[in-house]
Amino acid sequence: PALPSTTLIGLGPMGRAMGRVLLEHDVPLTVFNRTPARGDALVAAGARRTTTVAEALDASDLVVLSLTDYAAMYDLLGDVTDHLAGKTLVNLSSDNPQETECAAVWAAEHGVRLLVGGVMVPEPLVGSEVAYAFYSGPRAALEEYDDVLRLIAAPRYVGEAHGLAQLHYQAQLDIFLTCLAGVLHGYQLVASAGVRAADFTAYVKDNVDSLSMYLEETARHLDADDHPGDAANLRMMGATADHVVRASEQAGLDATLPRAVQALYARGIAAGHGDQSWTALARVISGRRS
Ligand code: NDP
Structure with missing residues (x-):
């Protein structure tokens, strides 16, 4: 027809x-x-x-x-x-x-x-x-x-x-833009020691590809609002976030992005989620108190 x-x-x-x-x-x-x-x-x-x-x-x-x-x-x-x-x-x-x-x-x-x-x-x-x-x-x-x-x-x-499609669209771009900025930041960290982007790309690819492996578990934690932290807890990840900020500062980079991540972890720990999975940061991001 x-x-x-x-x-x-x-x-x-x-x-x-x-x-x-x-x-x-x-x-x-x-x-x-x-x-x-x-x-x-x-x-x-x-x-x-x-x-x-x-x-x-x-x-x-x-x-x-x-x-x-x-x-x-x-x-x-x-x-x-x-x-x-x-x-x-x-x-x-x-x-x-x-x-x-x-x-x-x-x-x-x-x-x-x-x-x-x-x-x-x-x-x-x-x-x-x-x-x-x-x-x-x-x-x-x-x-x-x-x-x-x-x-x-x-x-x-x-x-x-009507707003739902737009909300989904913006959520996808939220993820996309934040990940892309993180990728650029990582490249700049190694570039500060003269490493060419081309020589680091295989590692970045490995890292970005591995992100999707975490998603199903992440979704289970989020839907249950239960964040068991047996494997990698928020306190440990927060210490890593601190290291990334310091490495960025030592390299003379604009540390806006890792500082924002560090601040989220600090709030998660202050709210008592240190022993839980990093996914408990969702409580900080969503503005929920408990
Ligand atoms: P543009 O911003 O280039 O689209 C511009 C269109 O909007 C043109 O036709 C322009 O007319 C018209 N326009 C803008 N303001 C006015 C106005 N005040 N009065 C009349 N016409 C106006 O965007 P894209 O074509 O790139 O994208 C369109 C939409 O799709 C955007 O919302 C974008 O976010 C989204 N999108 C874009 C993607 C991409 O790859 N580009 C990917 C996915 C989504 P004129 O030609 O006269 O200026």
Whole structure:
């Protein structure tokens, strides 16, 4: 069966990648972007470009947004809300969960179904086998347009509350950014003694790969809120965190990152979790007292 006509608004790197993938699969595509020239390649590949955002909305029942943030959605659609009724708006822009919940209220006021998505791969991997996206909002909307949306990224539905997809997206980026900063910091420690990054990479790879081995046990500890510290307790890990800070200072590095980690361990020990697993730091991070 023919795929439904789709409107794509926002043609930054992500929007252009989505547009390319949709056209490759013969989705009838209408595009609009604040800066029209960004759509040239998509138009050459068969997309229809409109001169106004209202015409773009009128072209399809399914409207996909790929914008910098949710504020851009109001900038673009705020004056043409009378063209929104009955549409399904799939916002794949990233923002915070609260902003997303506010957008759900706004969407309901204008009679439009809002589906929130967070695409979890960088632009070159859009449409690839590894691409997936968290979705939240009305499940029926996702099911109705699943055949188009899964061309962009395999949908992972995480619940009805609109902020949930954004929360999952931000949690993944939280992990990603923190790990990447740690990787860079480690490289700088050895670089302070003249070690080339290329010569340290095999060890970093080993370290990063081994992280996934801890996850199942970590999840068991977190779900049970029980943190047996037989193997490696928080006090021991805290002493290691102290050593990393001192090594960083001795190497003349900016020690912001290891100091933040050291502070978490210090709080965990002060709260009486020293004999428990490092996973008891979750209590510090979550702000729970006990
Ligand atoms: P950009 O920030 O480059 O997207 C910019 C798009 O938003 C352009 O179409 C731009 O229009 C439009 N825009 C921004 N502000 C306004 C405004 N006030 N009014 C009208 N249009 C506006 O982001 P990307 O394309 O890289 O990504 C889009 C979303 O996807 C972002 O939320 C990003 O966090 C997320 N994402 C990005 C990934 C990536 O690899 N780049 C990976 C996964 C998610 P104009 O062209 O006129 O400036």
